[in-house]
Amino acid sequence: MSENHEGERAARVHRTIEQVARDSYGRLLAFLAVRCRDVSAAEDALADAFQTALETWPRNGIPEKPEAWLLVAGRRKLIDGMRRSRIRGEAIPDLLAGTENAYEMAGESLLFPDERLKLMFVCAHPAIEAQARTPLMLQTVLGLDAARIASAFLVRPSAMGQRLTRAKSKIRVAGIRFEVPEAAQLPERLEFVLEAIYAAYGSGWDDITGADARRKGLAAEAVELARLLVQLMPDEPEPKGLLAMMLHCEARREARRTQSGSYVPLLEQDVTCWSKEMMGEAERLLCEASRRGRIGRFQLEAAIQSAHAQRARTGVTDWNAIALLYEGLVRLSPTVGALVGRAAVIAEAQGPAAGLSALELLPDAVVQTYQPYWALAGHLFKRLGRISEAQCAYSRAIGLSEEPALRRFLEAEISKSDERDSDTHLIGSSDAEGSVHHR
Amino acid sequence: MQYTLMFYLSPEEFSARTDPAKREAYWAAFMPYMKAVRDAGIFRAGAGLEPPDTATTLRLREGKRLVQDGPYADTKEQLGGLFVIEVPDLDTALDWAARYPAGPEGVVEVRPNLSASAAA
Numbered sequence: 001m002s003e004n005h006e007g008e009r010a011a012r013v014h015r016t017i018e019q020v021a022r023d024s025y026g027r028l029l030a031f032l033a034v035r036c037r038d039v040s041a042a043e044d045a046l047a048d049a050f051q052t053a054l055e056t057w058p059r060n061g062i063p064e065k066p067e068a069w070l071l072v073a074g075r076r077k078l079i080d081g082m083r084r085s086r087i088r089g090e091a092i093p094d095l096l097a098g099t100e101n102a103y104e105m106a107g108e109s110l111l112f113p114d115e116r117l118k119l120m121f122v123c124a125h126p127a128i129e130a131q132a133r134t135p136l137m138l139q140t141v142l143g144l145d146a147a148r149i150a151s152a153f154l155v156r157p158s159a160m161g162q163r164l165t166r167a168k169s170k171i172r173v174a175g176i177r178f179e180v181p182e183a184a185q186l187p188e189r190l191e192f193v194l195e196a197i198y199a200a201y202g203s204g205w206d207d208i209t210g211a212d213a214r215r216k217g218l219a220a221e222a223v224e225l226a227r228l229l230v231q232l233m234p235d236e237p238e239p240k241g242l243l244a245m246m247l248h249c250e251a252r253r254e255a256r257r258t259q260s261g262s263y264v265p266l267l268e269q270d271v272t273c274w275s276k277e278m279m280g281e282a283e284r285l286l287c288e289a290s291r292r293g294r295i296g297r298f299q300l301e302a303a304i305q306s307a308h309a310q311r312a313r314t315g316v317t318d319w320n321a322i323a324l325l326y327e328g329l330v331r332l333s334p335t336v337g338a339l340v341g342r343a344a345v346i347a348e349a350q351g352p353a354a355g356l357s358a359l360e361l362l363p364d365a366v367v368q369t370y371q372p373y374w375a376l377a378g379h380l381f382k383r384l385g386r387i388s389e390a391q392c393a394y395s396r397a398i399g400l401s402e403e404p405a406l407r408r409f410l411e412a413e414i415s416k417s418d419e420r421d422s423d424t425h426l427i428g429s430s431d432a433e434g435s436v437h438h439r
Numbered sequence: 440m441q442y443t444l445m446f447y448l449s450p451e452e453f454s455a456r457t458d459p460a461k462r463e464a465y466w467a468a469f470m471p472y473m474k475a476v477r478d479a480g481i482f483r484a485g486a487g488l489e490p491p492d493t494a495t496t497l498r499l500r501e502g503k504r505l506v507q508d509g510p511y512a513d514t515k516e517q518l519g520g521l522f523v524i525e526v527p528d529l530d531t532a533l534d535w536a537a538r539y540p541a542g543p544e545g546v547v548e549v550r551p552n553l554s555a556s557a558a559a
Contacts (some may be wrong), residue, residue, distance in 0.1 A: 037528075174530045174550075174551050176528065177527070177530040
């Protein structure tokens with residue numbers, strides 16, 4: 001065999017393995033983890049299986065069913081590992097029985113049971129440290145590595161690695177159940193899963209300039225997780241609401257900044273830059289969700305975004321309709337983000353004084369370090385001609401901003417604040433415009 | 440798996456267990472819970488503890504016993520009792536913890552027992 005030929009074959013093996021890793025990592029891992037109730041052992045076994053594939057496939061050829069091959073190899077590694085440690089020997093029979101079946105199934109049709117939903121519920125279990133839940137989902141269900149997740153959450157890779165290791169150890173030692181919860185517990189538990197996806201999306205969304213490709217990637221991954229959830233729980237309306245809300249925001253991503261990277265608030269965005277395709281998909285999802293007749297927080301968030309999206313069609317924003325949706329939202333979920341968003345909308349519907357009164361209802365302790373509150377307060381003081389208070393609030397908002405683009409925007413607002421232009425209905429922050437209230 | 444449910448009580452709850460005015464209500468809520476745990480066949484061990492002012496804490500320092508009056512942890516809620524139960528997983532253990540008729544400030548800590556194979 002010529003060297004060239006061999007090189008080609010190795011390249012084909014690499015492509016196949018990459019493809020399988022991309023398409024099936026989460027399913028393979030979930031399948032193994034559910035059977036041994038140990039995420040790290042399943043990860044190690046699957047990594048070993050991929051390694052063995054890299055070594056043997058160039059020699060023996062690519063198997064007919066690569067996923068099934070990896071599943072069986074992973075299972076074997078897992079059982080070997082458990083025999084050695086003998087700590088959780090009782091799980092072995094289950095593992096054996098389960099995977100024999102799976103191999104038969106995989107042999108027949110390339111299908112083995114999709115356990116990713118169980119894995120998602122385990123990752124978002126309330127017994128797991130809240131900050132670890134989304135990273136754990138991203139790592140296990142989407143197969144992202146700790147370093148990449150760390151950069152998205154702005155923590156050191158070693159810290160993220162430890163957090164993930166701790167979470168996986170908790171799953172194993174505490175004996176968390178790998179199951180989709182029963183109907184009675186489902187709403188509360190599903191809420192954690194949705195919350196985790198929403199937090200991932202929020203981290204991605206905060207990166208206004210899109211300068212950080214990895215954080216932008218996090219938003220895309222959150223959308224992918226939500227799609228998966230919708231696909232796995234087609235009868236639940238809230239996952240559809242969450243996906244619809246994120247798609248509406250994603251539709252406007254390009255319109256949020258100018259060519260030079262400046263921040264453009266929602267009401268100044270050029271609606272022709274919004275993605276019709278994503279808005280259309282969001283509307284379809286929201287419509288399907290609403291047919292279930294069970295309203296929820298994420299459907300309301302999506303409905304607010306949908307109302308904003310109507311401007312692309314009608315040229316105007318129906319502030320009264322949005323205000324009504326906010327009333328529903330704060331009743332179901334009175335987060336500080338939702339309350340500030342509501343105040344912003346009241347200001348648009350009834351004037352800045354009403355907006356300010358709504359804002360003043362929030363307790364001091366809660367808003368002290370909440371940037372969108374101060375950005376909105378600055379804006380409303382400005383519209384009321386209370387210039388020195390406006391400048392004071394704006395400078396607090398600037399001090400609390402993490403995004404350079406947002407800081408520059410607010411600095412520009414301060415310098416404009418002597419001019420008193422009450423015609424421009426700017427809302428000075430990504431959160432206050434009602435997009436993502438993830439904190 | 441075996442789990443220990445540790446029931447933490449406020450000073451008011453400690454006193455409710457023996458206070459003639461409150462004790463009937465306290466035990467009327469607790470006894471059915473105890474019975475349910477036993478009837479489920481998951482009960483392995485358990486104890487109720489006297490209030491923390493009856494506790495004595497011992498430290499060994501350089502071979503000497505340092506004996507002090509009072510509980511080890513200086514917190515408002517104190518360990519008031521515990522059950523060891525045998526259930527398949529944490530979620531089932533949490534279900535049992537949730538059934539404990541706790542007072543308004545009640546806290547239950549759930550921890551897996553160290554398995555015998557860990558020492559092997």
